[in-house]
Amino acid sequence: MAKGRGVITHIEISGFKSLEKVSLDLGGLNILVGTNASGKSNFFDALRVLQGIGYGLTIGEIFDGKPKGPGTEVWEGIRGGIENAVFREWSAEGNAFIRLAVRLRCPALEPDLRYEIVIFPKRALVRMETLGSGEAPIFHVSAPTADFDLARPILQQFAKSKQCTEQDAELIETCSRLMSDTQLLDPSPAFLRGYSTSQTVGRMGERGENFAGLVKSILGDERNRAAYESWLKQLTPAELDKVVVMEGALREPLFAVKKNGHRIPAPLLSDGTLRFAALAAAFFQPDMPQTLLVEEIENGIHPTRLRLLIELLKSRTAGGRPQVMATSHSPLVLAWLTEEDYKTTFYCKKDEETGASTITPLSEIPRFTELARKQPAADLFAEGWLETAI
Numbered sequence: 001m002a003k004g005r006g007v008i009t010h011i012e013i014s015g016f017k018s019l020e021k022v023s024l025d026l027g028g029l030n031i032l033v034g035t036n037a038s039g040k041s042n043f044f045d046a047l048r049v050l051q052g053i054g055y056g057l058t059i060g061e062i063f064d065g066k067p068k069g070p071g072t073e074v075w076e077g078i079r080g081g082i083e084n085a086v087f088r089e090w091s092a093e094g095n096a097f098i099r100l101a102v103r104l105r106c107p108a109l110e111p112d113l114r115y116e117i118v119i120f121p122k123r124a125l126v127r128m129e130t131l132g133s134g135e136a137p138i139f140h141v142s143a144p145t146a147d148f149d150l151a152r153p154i155l156q157q158f159a160k161s162k163q164c165t166e167q168d169a170e171l172i173e174t175c176s177r178l179m180s181d182t183q184l185l186d187p188s189p190a191f192l193r194g195y196s197t198s199q200t201v202g203r204m205g206e207r208g209e210n211f212a213g214l215v216k217s218i219l220g221d222e223r224n225r226a227a228y229e230s231w232l233k234q235l236t237p238a239e240l241d242k243v244v245v246m247e248g249a250l251r252e253p254l255f256a257v258k259k260n261g262h263r264i265p266a267p268l269l270s271d272g273t274l275r276f277a278a279l280a281a282a283f284f285q286p287d288m289p290q291t292l293l294v295e296e297i298e299n300g301i302h303p304t305r306l307r308l309l310i311e312l313l314k315s316r317t318a319g320g321r322p323q324v325m326a327t328s329h330s331p332l333v334l335a336w337l338t339e340e341d342y343k344t345t346f347y348c349k350k351d352e353e354t355g356a357s358t359i360t361p362l363s364e365i366p367r368f369t370e371l372a373r374k375q376p377a378a379d380l381f382a383e384g385w386l387e388t389a390i
Contacts, residue, residue, distance in 0.1 A: 007323040008178075008291070009112065010103040015087045015096060016049075017042040017080070020356040027344035028317035031297075032327045032359065033334065033381065034348030039357025040327040043348075044293050045078050047182060047325065050100060053117065054180025058152040060124040082121050088355050097127055104178045111135075113175050117153060129154040131175060138168045183289035183322075187211070187278035189271040189300070195252040202287030208278050212253035212266070215277075216245045218284045231280045232257070234308055236273055239264075243277075275300040276309065283316040292322045298330040310336040331382035334362075339369055347386050358390060365389050 013022040018039045032040045052062030057075060063085055065077030078085060086096045101116040111134030118128040120143075130140040141154045148157045158164055159172040187208035196213035204214045219225045229243050239259055246254045246265055255266040255277065266274060282292060301309055310333065317324050337345055342362035350357045362368050362377075366389060371380060380386055 007105050008102050009105045011046075012099070012101040013043070013046050014099040016046050016085060016098045016100070017087065018350055018355055018357040019043065019046065019359075020087045020089070020354070022357075022359050024346065024359060024361070025343075026323070026325075028319075028323055029313050029341070029344060030323075030325045031333065031337075031341075031345045032325070032348050033329065033345065035329055038348040038350050039359060040348050041079070041295075042357065043359065044184070044295070044325065044327070046100060047291070047293065048078060048184070049098075050102065050179040051182045052180075053153045053155060054176040054178070056152070056156045056176070058124070059119055059121075059126065060151065063121070063124070082124055085121050096122065102179070104175060106174060106178065109171075109174060113171060113178075115155075115175055115179070125150045126153060131155065131158075131172065133171055138171060139163070178290055181290040182293060183282075183291070184293045184295070185279070185282055186295040186299075187275055189274050192255065192274040192278055193266045193269075195248050195254050197252065199251070199253060203285050203289070204278070204281065211278055211281065212245055212255040214281050214285060215243065215255050216253045217286055218281060219243065219245065224284045228280060228284050231308075231312055232273075232277055235276050235305055239273070271300040272302050272305065276305065279309070280312060283312070283322075289322050292324045294324065294326040297326045297328050298333060303330075303332050306330070306332050307336045314341075331378040334377040334381055337377065339363075339372075342369060342372075347381075347390065349387065349390050360390055 007028065008026050011024050011026060013019045019042050032043060034040055049062055052075065055075070057066060060082065061075060063078045063082035066072070066075040068074045085098060098119045098121055099116070104113040104115065114132045116130045117126065120127045125143065128142045131138040139154065139158045141148060143150055146154070148154050155172055155176060159169045164172070183203065184206050186206060191205070191208040192211050196210040198210050198213045200217040200220070201210045201213040202217065204211050218228050232243060233240055240257045241260065242258045244256050244258050244263060246256045246263060248254060256263045257269065279294065297309060297313070298306055313324055313326065334345070345362045346359045347362060347365065348357055348359050365386065368380065368389065
């Protein structure tokens, strides 16, 4: 049942952190641009709430974290915890709530799934939750009449109930998988320069843990090796003939490149080369996530190589595998986008008086497309035009 790639085609967020009311149509590649503290990271946090729901965590655990237990990994929780999760203008109200709604599409699934949850953060309880397939409801539960544990999302509880059909249980499993299979990636050169603790891995860690083990897995597949090396050669044509993996005293893998017969290990490579190598490797992971979140994509990348990074993101997401959400505060990122990309490139801005963030597609900003045909879009961002246009 619906084991293919999936994407979030639409998301609505209300009352969460600085996101008072946000409604977005999403594509394969989605880039959020804006200054620091404009709401970009809060959008990522909302996606992590959905991830926690997919994992079946309690509302309290989703926001405040869960320690490692038998058979379970550590869940870090949401930045600021549940105490700081509500939009500040609503936080004084005793009945303040958080609402998240998504539309999920999967190639093997027709029609789309529609999931919605309303959370009462003051008591860490579910206030309302619903799932539907197209226009057909699967379940709709509202407090206080629910026959479920409202301290955790209803989604997986309903799947185990007597009310649930086998077909609906499969749809719930698909919904949970599409929301939970999310990978946050912010690779750190400190980890990328180190040895991997595993020989081969299907997915690297958030900070680039086991990067060399992942590359070893990629190099084991001739087709993936050729494609991966091709991207890195475009980044550093003068520095790289091929990608190799060196071994430590205990055979632990270490990333390296080879040039003119000489191996150059990761500790001698630049931060930018390593970060690009890690981002490129993420798109060849054997255990590919449904959704990949990349913080500040331009970090460590030389401005002249940003074009290549954008090309990588666009080409590897063209088939929707994986769906990518990326943030950036660099105007130069806009220089390499087309008008079609403007539909899923979003400008984030926070109102200093209310604290509310707006997230607006570039295509919907008045006169933006018209002006971008006459002068570089990067200049409109750098000169502050976007700031005044919204």
